Amino acid sequence: MKNIRFLFPLFLLIALSGIQSKVYAQSEPILYFCEKYTDNGEVGVSDRFTTGYLTVMVKSSTALGLTKCHIQLDKYNESSGKFDFYKKFDYKIDADMKYVFFAKNEDSDMSFEKPGIYRVFLLNNSDKTVASGLVQIIEN
Numbered sequence: 001m002k003n004i005r006f007l008f009p010l011f012l013l014i015a016l017s018g019i020q021s022k023v024y025a026q027s028e029p030i031l032y033f034c035e036k037y038t039d040n041g042e043v044g045v046s047d048r049f050t051t052g053y054l055t056v057m058v059k060s061s062t063a064l065g066l067t068k069c070h071i072q073l074d075k076y077n078e079s080s081g082k083f084d085f086y087k088k089f090d091y092k093i094d095a096d097m098k099y100v101f102f103a104k105n106e107d108s109d110m111s112f113e114k115p116g117i118y119r120v121f122l123l124n125n126s127d128k129t130v131a132s133g134l135v136q137i138i139e140n
Helices: 002-017
Strands: 030-034 036-038 041-043 048-050 055-059 068-077 082-092 099-102 116-123 129-138
Touching: 030 116, 030 129, 036 055, 055 116, 055 129
Parallel strands: 048 129
Antiparallel strands: 030 055, 036 041, 055 099, 068 082, 068 116, 116 129
8 A cells, every 4th residue: 555655646747747738828819010011011010119100910820700809908007007998999800811900090090109018909899808919119
């Protein structure tokens, strides 16, 4: 009986080492930022920009499955140490899209007027997070 107790941790270690798992901070889809999107693709990809307009990019290996969605901006409040709601924009896209850009259009200005750190979300029609990212805005 003592031999079995001694061997149990060894068997447990062997069993757990056989389980493989991958942990990613964010696997799919990925949200990132660029200065603008043109016919030639993304221009100025970064996570730090000056005040003004930005384009939010979302890339996935599978279809996003969204038709109505929102881009929400929350600005970091240094005094409270929390993010506060800043702006929200509505968009319509095709459900089969895997690669989408969200930019200034007739319904949204997608501008960051104030310097700071922003948390940006792609939300589905039920306001559930599909993807998110952080961006820093600095003075011109």
